[in-house]
Amino acid sequence: MKQIAKWKRSAAIMAMLVAVFSVYNYRIYSEMVAADTTLCPEAIHGQELWQQYNCNSCHQLYGLGGYLGPDLTNIYSDPNKGPECIKAMFNAGSRSMPVFHFSETEKKALLAYLNAVDQTGYYPDYKAKIETNGWVNISSK
Amino acid sequence: MKNKTALWFLILGLIALLLGMLFGILSGMQYLLPDFLKALLPFNQMRPLHVTSVLSWIILAAVGGTYFYLSEFEKASLSKRLTSFHFVVYLLTGLAIYGCYFTGHFGGKEYLEFPPVLILPILLGWMLLGSQYFRLMIGKCKTWPVYYWMWATGIVFMVYHLCESYLWLLPSFREHFIKSIEVQWKSGGSYVGSWNMLVYGTAIFLMAKIKADDSIGRSRQAFFFYFLGLTNLMFGWAHHIYIVPTAAWVRYLSYGISMTEWVILLQMIYTWRKSLPTTIVSGHPLALKFLAATDVWIFLNLLLAIVFSIPAINFFTHGTHITVAHSMGSTIGINTTILMASVVFVVSRIDPDFDEKKPRFLLGFRIFNGSLLIFWLSLLAAGIQKSHWMYFTKGTAFSSMQDSLHWCYCIFLIAGIGIFIGLYLVTIPLLKILLKACGA
Numbered sequence: 163m164k165q166i167a168k169w170k171r172s173a174a175i176m177a178m179l180v181a182v183f184s185v186y187n188y189r190i191y192s193e194m195v196a197a198d199t200t201l202c203p204e205a206i207h208g209q210e211l212w213q214q215y216n217c218n219s220c221h222q223l224y225g226l227g228g229y230l231g232p233d234l235t236n237i238y239s240d241p242n243k244g245p246e247c248i249k250a251m252f253n254a255g256s257r258s259m260p261v262f263h264f265s266e267t268e269k270k271a272l273l274a275y276l277n278a279v280d281q282t283g284y285y286p287d288y289k290a291k292i293e294t295n296g297w298v299n300i301s302s303k
Numbered sequence: 304m305k306n307k308t309a310l311w312f313l314i315l316g317l318i319a320l321l322l323g324m325l326f327g328i329l330s331g332m333q334y335l336l337p338d339f340l341k342a343l344l345p346f347n348q349m350r351p352l353h354v355t356s357v358l359s360w361i362i363l364a365a366v367g368g369t370y371f372y373l374s375e376f377e378k379a380s381l382s383k384r385l386t387s388f389h390f391v392v393y394l395l396t397g398l399a400i401y402g403c404y405f406t407g408h409f410g411g412k413e414y415l416e417f418p419p420v421l422i423l424p425i426l427l428g429w430m431l432l433g434s435q436y437f438r439l440m441i442g443k444c445k446t447w448p449v450y451y452w453m454w455a456t457g458i459v460f461m462v463y464h465l466c467e468s469y470l471w472l473l474p475s476f477r478e479h480f481i482k483s484i485e486v487q488w489k490s491g492g493s494y495v496g497s498w499n500m501l502v503y504g505t506a507i508f509l510m511a512k513i514k515a516d517d518s519i520g521r522s523r524q525a526f527f528f529y530f531l532g533l534t535n536l537m538f539g540w541a542h543h544i545y546i547v548p549t550a551a552w553v554r555y556l557s558y559g560i561s562m563t564e565w566v567i568l569l570q571m572i573y574t575w576r577k578s579l580p581t582t583i584v585s586g587h588p589l590a591l592k593f594l595a596a597t598d599v600w601i602f603l604n605l606l607l608a609i610v611f612s613i614p615a616i617n618f619f620t621h622g623t624h625i626t627v628a629h630s631m632g633s634t635i636g637i638n639t640t641i642l643m644a645s646v647v648f649v650v651s652r653i654d655p656d657f658d659e660k661k662p663r664f665l666l667g668f669r670i671f672n673g674s675l676l677i678f679w680l681s682l683l684a685a686g687i688q689k690s691h692w693m694y695f696t697k698g699t700a701f702s703s704m705q706d707s708l709h710w711c712y713c714i715f716l717i718a719g720i721g722i723f724i725g726l727y728l729v730t731i732p733l734l735k736i737l738l739k740a741c742g743a
Contacts, residue, residue: 168526169445172452175530183537190472190489190553197548200480206477216409219350224547225486227413229689230334230346233622233703258337260345263501282481283548285685286693290546291539292616297558298614300548 208275235285312367325355331716401702445533448520453504464494492540589659593644667728674721685711
């Protein structure tokens with residue numbers, strides 16, 4: 163009897179959690195944030211190349227990815243790097259980076275993707291404001 | 304034991320662990336010697352080989368353990384055909400993934416880098432496990448101890464979150480970078496939570512069986528912590544992306560509840576160990592040693608997790624090796640110690656002459672834990688140095704920062720080799736017994 167009551171309580175908690183989780187997921191899947199931009203077809207192609215060559219294993223976007231290479235979130239707008247420098251790096255390789263053989267179209271697509279990522283925000287975010295309650299207000303572009 | 308497939312899962316898991324550590328050492332070498340194997344297996348191929356192998360160890364050992372415990376302790380009549388089919392599906396999928404990585408064929412996102420079509424057999428495997436689990440166990444669900452709830456939850460949520468991690472295939476996600484990265488890390492955080500449900504469930508199961516007291520899995524406290532863990536699995540993932548401009552409410556919610564998951568198991572193991580009679584402890588000394596090591600690693604990773612779940616601190620640790628210290632500290636220190644205890648327990652059941660007190664095991668156990676501590680500390684040191692470079696130096700090139708971390712990477716590599724040696728000493732005898740039991 164006691165076990166049945168326990169089971170009923172557990173089932174009720176589970177049902178409640180799943181219900182809240184469903185609403186939560188729906189909001190996340192449907193919500194658009196201001197910082198997000200719609201990728202153009204060229205940038206989507208660049209994104210596909212990014213995944214096909216597993217660039218993420220060495221490079222990061224927003225600090226997410228491997229640590230062998232630098233973070234590329236804002237490399238497109240970096241005054242010391244920028245599109246021409248990135249383009250030159252693609253097929254030249256470096257000490258750790260393999261030499262790739264991207265076509266001109268593929269290079270443009272990758273650049274369009276990095277440009278689109280760059281427009282969504284900053285990383286590292288030097289303008290972020292740290293509040294006394296431990297929260298961080300990240301800055302937007 | 305008639306159905307030996309559970310043992311084959313464990314054998315494959317242990318082989319994946321050994322391969323994963325080998326690829327890990329080779330990856331570490333590439334940090335120190337950039338030209339090392341660069342032409343044959345560059346880092347963008349080596350890293351997924353390492354990560355996939357190690358994750359396969361966790362999944363295969365957890366699944367194999369679940370099948371074994373169901374048939375041995377619940378006397379459940381698992382379908383030999385379905386279990387074998389599950390094993391063959393995972394074996395062939397694993398080989399296909401290795402083939403893709405060796406030949407440089409990717410297409411997926413981080414941690415699931417293989418071509419997306421290969422997620423289908425992986426999902427099929429989870430559904431095969433789920434179909435057997437629920438077919439055999441659902442009739443008894445009103446009397447389930449907490450670990451059966453955890454296994455059920457782990458299976459269901461694994462299927463859901465693996466599907467979710469491929470939402471990027473839909474244009475409405477793929478065309479929006481922030482939404483895509485948000486859902487990627489939501490699903491990633493939660494499928495880790497799902498396998499943790501299986502692994503932690505295994506830990507509680509082992510405690511109950513070693514102690515020969517099932518009340519540990521039936522207490523009010525056990526269920527309270529289970530639901531707290533489930534809440535974390537559902538809503539506590541956003542600490543991965545505090546710095547990404549997603550909706551603030553998602554991050555606020557996560558800040559409130561994240562990382563209490565570690566408290567859950569610590570509390571349970573602590574309570575269990577305090578009340579464990581010494582006569583029973585002596586029955587499974589090696590399994591107990593691994594579970595005791597879990598205690599220590601939970602404590603260390605709990606501390607780290609609490610610290611960087613505070614956004615103001617996460618701001619400085621994100622994107623540094625401190626995150627890696629946490630993820631590797633958890634997968635090696637917590638998941639691997641629990642699953643090693645599970646494999647040792649299984650081996651002691653199938654081979655009554657198995658001697659857990661062999662000096663080789665004690666030596667391996669000590670080398671493993673000592674090396675893991677050094678490994679973990681070297682990552683923390685590297686992370687602190689990288690964070691300093693990111694926020695407190697200006698104009699220093701990335702390559703100079705990497706060069707300055709050379710000494711950290713040396714220690715990291717030596718400690719990684721130590722972890723390999725330690726686990727090798729423990730793993731090989733276990734593998735031999737499992738293979739013998741399977742008639743191989």
